Amino acid sequence: MIMSRIETMTFASVYPLYLAKVEKKGRTKEELDTIIRWLTGFNQETLEQMIEGTQTFPEFFAQANLHPNIHQIKGVICGVRIENIEDPLMKNIRYLDKIVDELAKGKAIEKIMR
Structure with missing residues (x-):
């Protein structure tokens, strides 16, 4: 059940939630976009298309070129x-x-982008 819901969610529907979360803590859209671009390999133009688009999470990640250090992201x-x-x-x-x-x-952004 959970997977079917996640598979139908669009990145565009979740991005505003990410943005609100970081802005509430004093961080900026530019910082959020920087770490998302680092993770996905998207340039800003492609990321903006994703923010405004209808790509589901499977489609979003299918188009991404994930950073080779992604495995260093650990934790709960x-x-x-x-x-x-x-x-x-x-x-x-x-x-x-x-x-x-x-x-x-x-x-720090430099530490997030391992």
């Missing part, structure tokens, strides 16, 4: 240890969630 997100997630889509979503959380918690 939503009560689940990222390293233990087996489903590739869910793992990628949790990587994204984790770096957004790190940004919101004040971690």
Whole structure:
């Protein structure tokens, strides 16, 4: 059940939630976009298309060229240890969630972009 809901969610519907979370903690859209571009390999133009588009999370990550250091993102997100997630889509979503959380918690961008 959870997977079918996640598979139908669009990146555009979640991005404003990410933005609100980081702005509430004093961070900026530019910082959020920087870490998302680092994770996905998108340039700003492509990211803007994704923010305004209708791509679901599977489509979003299918178009991404994930950073080779993505495996260095570790820890717990939503009560689940990222390293233990087996489903590739869910793992990628949790990587994204984790770096957004790190940004919101004040971690330096240079440390987020391992």
